[in-house]
Amino acid sequence: MRQSAVDISDLDLSEDEAMIFPAGLPGLSDYTRYALLSDEETWPFYHLQSLENAQLCFLTVDPFAFFPDYDFELSEAVVKQLQLTSMDDVWVRNIVVVADDFKQSTVNLQAPLIMNHRTRIGRQVILNDPSLAIKEPLFPRVSTESGNR
Amino acid sequence: MLVLRRKVGETLLIGDDIELVVLGVEGDRVKLGIQAPKEIEIIRKELLDEVTEENKRASAVVPSKELLKQLKELRRSEDEGK
Numbered sequence: 063m064r065q066s067a068v069d070i071s072d073l074d075l076s077e078d079e080a081m082i083f084p085a086g087l088p089g090l091s092d093y094t095r096y097a098l099l100s101d102e103e104t105w106p107f108y109h110l111q112s113l114e115n116a117q118l119c120f121l122t123v124d125p126f127a128f129f130p131d132y133d134f135e136l137s138e139a140v141v142k143q144l145q146l147t148s149m150d151d152v153w154v155r156n157i158v159v160v161a162d163d164f165k166q167s168t169v170n171l172q173a174p175l176i177m178n179h180r181t182r183i184g185r186q187v188i189l190n191d192p193s194l195a196i197k198e199p200l201f202p203r204v205s206t207e208s209g210n211r
Numbered sequence: 212m213l214v215l216r217r218k219v220g221e222t223l224l225i226g227d228d229i230e231l232v233v234l235g236v237e238g239d240r241v242k243l244g245i246q247a248p249k250e251i252e253i254i255r256k257e258l259l260d261e262v263t264e265e266n267k268r269a270s271a272v273v274p275s276k277e278l279l280k281q282l283k284e285l286r287r288s289e290d291e292g293k
Contacts, residue, residue, distance in 0.1 A: 089263035090270070104279045106286075120269050121279075128286070139250040159265060160272040164281060170269075173262045188262055190254050196265050200282075203289050 080113055081177055083184045088173070093118060096184070098155065098177070108155055110175070122155035123169060128200060132171065134189050144178045144185060153177040157186075158200060165204045168197040 081096045095113040106127035112118035125132045136146070146152060155175045161167045171194045177184035217223065222232040230246040245253055 087266050088259055089266045104276075104283065107279050107282060118270055120266075121272075137249070137252065139252050142250065157266065157269045159269045160278065160282075164278060165285060167282070170262070170265050172258075173265075186262070186266075188254050188258055190258065196261055201285055201289050204285060 079182075081110075081182050081184045083186070085185065087186045088188075090118070098122075098153070107158075110155065110157075121158040121160060122175060123158055123200070125154060125156045125169065125171065125174065128169070129171070129198075134174070134191060134194070136176065136187065140176065140185065140187050144176060144183050145181045146178055151178045151180045153179050153184075159197070165201055167200045168195075169200050170196050171198045172196045 079097065081098055083094050083096060086092060086094050093112045093114050097111050097113055099109040099111055100107075106124040108122045108124070110120040110122050140146075144151075153176075155177070156169045156171060157173075157175065158167055158169050172191065173186050173188045173196065175184055176187045215223065217233050219233050219235055222230055224230055228248050229251065230244075232244040232246075234242040234244045236242070247253065
């Protein structure tokens with residue numbers, strides 16, 4: 063039996079705090095309303111919790127905390143769709159796949175979640191950049207050492 | 212599905228403003244050129260499939276508070292090792 067990380071009935075969210083992904087996420091187009099949850103204790107990790115399905119929750123990170131050089135360009139189509147008017151509007155989070163051995167966890171740098179925190183509209187953008195990995199090791203030092211020291 | 216035969220250099224029009232031109236054929240690879248308005252997004256389907264798979268994998272593991280603490284701890288030790 064799965065346990066949800068967050069009990070959505072406990073979340074005290076007003077409607078304008080929800081983040082709307084109009085097209086859902088690839089593979090999960092049925093769900094469009096999410097909450098991006100964080101507290102100081104878990105930074106730079108954030109839960110992205112579906113507000114429509116209590117069992118649907120992602121672990122995401124602020125990518126710049128791990129990869130300060132992470133850099134990409136957004137297409138005009140994305141800028142327009144998310145109604146971005148300045149860089150200050152943008153929140154970037156990337157979805158983590160937690161491995162059985164959590165040291166081997168990876169993060170999807172190829173398809174960041176781009177959110178406009180002003181308009182509360184978000185989208186998972188597939189960057190189509192060959193230099194970015196879908197499975198980038200989150201802890202490259204630890205995962206390549208594989209315990210030998 | 213509409214199936215058409217085109218020769219190298221020939222073009223297809225999709226709607227009013229999308230042009231698809233066959234630039235060349237090398238073995239089993241076809242080189243296509245696409246001219247479309249900037250708001251039309253074009254990606255390889257297998258890339259979308261990979262992201263879909265990765266999202267499913269990600270949503271299959273519920274990150275507990277305890278796990279988060281371990282991940283955070285690991286990040287700190289990595290940072291210190293730099």
